[in-house]
Amino acid sequence: MNQQILEMLMQGTVEVIFRKKENNLLRTLLCTMNKSNIPPEELKTYGLALQESGGDRMIVWDVEKNDWRSFYMNSIIDIFPSNAPK
Secondary structure (H helix, E strand, O other): OHHHHHHHHHHOOEEEEEEOOOOOOEEEEEEEOOHHHOOHHHHHHHHHHHHHOEOOEEEEEEOOOOEEEEEEHHHEEEEEEOOOOO
């Protein structure tokens, strides 16, 4: 499943609904790993994010907050391609 999610993230913007570990609240994250949607000054972090993602944790670019965020694979409720600009 990790590979499928990574492929979706590389193609464009994805909406992920998951439960936060620290407080069990639902969170919706509009995110991507598509380089064209990540600011150039953040691309140096891109490679590190890919390396650090794996196992249960996925590091992604939050397109609404313009910052790096992460979620855990086992906390995902739903995930789907977004209609947000790509």
